[in-house]
Amino acid sequence: MEAKTSKVSIVGAGAVGATLAYAGLMRGFARTVALYDINKAKVEAEALDLAQGIQFMPEATVLGSDDIGVVEGSDVVVITAGAKQQPGQSRMDLAGATISLMDKVLPPLIKAAPDAIYILVTNPVDVVTLASLKKSGMDPAQMFGSGTALDTSRLRHQIAAKCDVAVGNVHAYIAGEHGDSEVALWSSASIGGQPLKEFRGRDGEIVMDEAAREQIHHDVMRSAYTIIEGKGATNYAVGAAGARIVEAVLGDQRRIMPVSTLIDYPGVGEVCMSLPAIVGRNGIEHVLEMPMDDEERAALEASARSIRETAERFDAV
Structure with a gap:
């Protein structure tokens, strides 16, 4: 056989x-x-x-x-x-x-x-x-x-550098659009099991205060533009992210990844947007419900509306 x-x-x-x-x-x-x-x-x-x-x-x-x-x-x-x-x-x-x-x-x-x-x-x-x-x-x-798998990698890289820890110890997600309206889910972010907003550096001070979070989110959102301006295209990180999604499928790894999938968003309608989902041999196995504060929920709804409006403009719904 x-x-x-x-x-x-x-x-x-x-x-x-x-x-x-x-x-x-x-x-x-x-x-x-x-x-x-x-x-x-x-x-x-x-x-x-x-x-x-x-x-x-x-x-x-x-x-x-x-x-x-x-x-x-x-x-x-x-x-x-x-x-x-x-x-x-x-x-x-x-x-x-x-x-x-x-x-x-x-x-x-x-x-x-x-x-x-x-x-x-x-x-x-x-x-x-x-x-x-x-x-x-x-x-x-x-x-x-592929959704915000790349944006999430960029976010974790920035957080790890700011907090001086290994990137593998950072758990945080970018949700919504892969683009200008993307949303950082700070409420569920953690380092080594500790809430990110409570993480303290060697000096005992909170590292990821509001100013640091805003700067990192801005840098993540602008990363592609910075790279394109400098070298003409993004390819290494997105190539690695794509390969990692393929591995999750072929290996039936049931890995949680923020990929863009069809969602009937309340009050908005059907959109494809990113939320953490379980990815395995059958593709999207299950989309997770993530804890969010009111600001994050409002931003995610605005992101969904932005995607929907563009889709309608190009008769893509």
């Missing part, structure tokens, strides 16, 4: 797609990794470059093609293709072009790999995920966006 092996297909061989493939291969997230892109020369070159480094990674087969058939048999399909965010441009400004691209690419993808879990890693991820779900008819558990 032939052993079943895992296959991950990545749609888009640009900076994010190639970096996600590299991060995943280094971690050994699948036995077969396929890259699909309409640019034949680019996708074949990226696949060859990755394949020639396999000696130094966990064993895997790397494929690259402009033929949609390369994704057949995929367990997970990660879509990174989309309009490129320019310096000073908001993620929401990208909505129209990226939604139009999804209209073209999703039907043949789903036909080729109907049973795969689909993860969207393209901006604006919340609106694009909602439009993709509505137009494809896919189960929301089976298709979701």
